[in-house]
Amino acid sequence: MAKQPSPFMQQAYSPQPSQLEMQPVLQLFNAGKLVEAESAAKKLVARYPNTFILYQILGICQDGLSKFSEAAENYAKALTLQPKTPDLHFNLGITLTNLGKFAEAEISYRKAITLQPRFFEAHGNLGTVLQKQGRLEEAVASYHHALSIHEDPRGHFNLGTALRDEGKLDEAITHFNQAIAMFPNYADAHNYLGECYRDQGNMEDAIKKYFDTLALNPNHAGANYNMGEFLYLAGRFDEAVDYLERSKLDDWQERALYCTYKAEHFEAFKNKLDHIVHAHEKHNAPFLQTLSTHHAVNFGVEDQYNFCKNGFDFVYQKSIPELAEPNSQFLKDLLNDIENTAIEVRAQAMVINGKQSAGNLFKRPEASFRKLGEIVKQEFINYKNRFAGADCELIKSFPKELEFTSSWYVRLRKGGYVDRHIHEVGWISGAVYLVLPTDKKDPTEGCFEYGLHGDNYPLKHDNFPVGIATPSVGDIVLFPSSLFHRTIPFTSNEERICIAFDLKPEGDIFIRSSY
Incomplete structure (x- = not known):
């Protein structure tokens, strides 16, 4: 979440809006009316182009409206006026992360940390962009540093995800449990904990954690998907379809179709597959190709899905x-x-x-x-x-x-x-x-x-x-x-x-x- 703007500050030797002119912008912003606040700030900044707080407000509004490219531009303009503002470097890092510019986000978070070494949120977010770049050892170090400054459930959760990526399941489980101890309603932590148990082959505890997640949030996509996966592996195909359709996650449609096929509901399978073939502009799901090809060979019909019909040739x-x-x-x-x-x-x-x-x-x-x-x-x-x-x-x-x-x-x-x-x-x-x-x-x-x-x-x-x-x-x-x-x-x-x-x-x- 973006940090809120600093108190109004005058820029030396540059015309600035008066408190009276700023008041409507701040009222709209503080009321959470981001569209109106953005519009008002744009009008005012056109008259006062060297006003730090206006660029900061524009950046935060546009960030909240998912206009990430524009937000990044305005944060950068604000930083040309006040480059030693750690919160602003932090906000820019978040926006660059949302744009997928992880290396640039890393630079912004490091600048925030240089200016404010105990900025634990910046250490945590630095860990996230390092993890996204596959630099797990550095990510783990950043998460640990953040937790040494301020212990919070999100910090333990993030550290757990990195340790899991490293294959350190026992350590990951420890930190997911710590996140839950601090915040018992942390649905994602319950679900990720279940996935760690699954990876260790402990399906009894895994399923308990999926159910704990769904008790907190019945529509949790990950837990519904994981339950669907467990049920179809257990051969309980009709039950699995219900969970997969609730998840709407990742390849849920392919897995639900798989369950229909494995349950030998062949007519329903053919109808669903025909709909997908004609409704999808691109045949870009490998799992659907597996199902379509098997059905075509099994029943001696044409394979209409074209992710890669002739896989042997590739x-x-x-x-x-x-x-x-x-x-x-x-x-x-x-x-x-x-x-x-x-x-x-x-x-x-x-x-x-x-x-x-x-x-x-x-x-x-x-x-x-x-x-x-x-x-x-x-x-x-x-x-x-x-x-x-x-x-x-x-x-x-x-x-x-x-x-x-x-x-x-x-x-x-x-x-x-x-x-x-x-x-x-x-x-x-x-x-x-x-x-x-x-x-x-x-x-x-x-x-x-x-x-x-x-x-x-x-x-x-x-x-x-x-x-x-x-x-x-x-x-x-x-x-x-x-x-x-x-x-x-x-x-x-x-x-x-x-x-x-x-x-x-x-x-x-x-x-x-x-x-």
């Missing part, structure tokens, strides 16, 4: 030379960081005889993970160029901002595999292979299989094609997130280690948090 495999070279130091660094870095494990039912890391690996501070993340981003560009001109939304609407929805390692041991699944919140999914079994009874052991069927989708026949990629150490494999895929089990007493990831779709797919 599987990409390439060697990363720095990883594939003999005695690769880069490979050794990655394996060392996987082995020795304190990263918590996420409970994952589809990972058999193995484990998966929690958090977002490419946002961690270790240099090897950061470096691999940048290499993968370049491969995303290479992928787009490889398939340039393809007549599908996968390529035509390829995300402009290359961000990771998530990234994680998977370590499998003898008999290990990852069951068939898709990544519902990805655009492009993939993996980089670091260790592979060599003692194989069958050449496909440990290989990557992709196809059109999985997750116990209802079958009218079993004629669903599959493809196999046989990676080598140092290879990267990329594919549309709409494709089912799995690891073929291996029987040798060896390990299989890869780092997997998803390219984030365009737009904000994450739950926004607020009190």
Whole structure:
């Protein structure tokens, strides 16, 4: 929230409005009539262009009206008149954050802190923009600094979100609980706490927290979505649809359609899918492609959805030379960081005889993970160029901002595999292979299989094609997130280690948090 204007101050050697002229503007502003206050301030500033408080009022009004570009301009003008105003640097930081200009917002918050070192809100907001830039270690330090000055529930909540991104679930749980202890009605904290329990495999406590959230706010989008997700994983599809439709969050429509299909309400599924196909200008939902393609193959009808109808044609495999070279130091660094870095494990039912890391690996501070993340981003560009001109939304609407929805390692041991699944919140999914079994009874052991069927989708026949990629150490494999895929089990007493990831779709797919 923007800080309120400072008391009226005269600018030396410049004509200023009188108290009588300022009074109507201040009355409108203090009454919360932002449109009228903005209009009145604009008229007055045209006559008195060097009046600090008018630019400040304009900035706050425009911020409140979501006119963020104009607000930023007026905050900047006010700062040319009084550059040593910490509250104004803080307000400008908020506006720049709303514009997605995180690096510029960081500069504004740091200026506010320089002028007022104990400005705990600025330390907290600095943590937020650092977190948005993937600089988790710095974000955690900023949140801790803010809490050392002033302990409040939002500070603990923000710190919890960053620790969760780092994969430090126990620490995150501690801070979400502290936020709730200070503010028992903090719905988002209850919901995020539930998600941490879910990631630890503790579904009993996770569901209790989702219900606690919904008791505070029955329309809470995140908790409704999480309950819908739990119910559809439990096979309670009709109940799941009710929660998903209340959430209206992220890919709720695809997940509700999934439940309709899994419940074998095929006529209702077809009607809903036909409506989506014709109502959506762009076919840009990978999960809908999964459902549409399965239905088309299952019932022998045309696949009308065109995110990427022919997913098999868009599987990409390439060697990363720095990883594939003999005695690769880069490979050794990655394996060392996987082995020795304190990263918590996420409970994952589809990972058999193995484990998966929690958090977002490419946002961690270790240099090897950061470096691999940048290499993968370049491969995303290479992928787009490889398939340039393809007549599908996968390529035509390829995300402009290359961000990771998530990234994680998977370590499998003898008999290990990852069951068939898709990544519902990805655009492009993939993996980089670091260790592979060599003692194989069958050449496909440990290989990557992709196809059109999985997750116990209802079958009218079993004629669903599959493809196999046989990676080598140092290879990267990329594919549309709409494709089912799995690891073929291996029987040798060896390990299989890869780092997997998803390219984030365009737009904000994450739950926004607020009190």
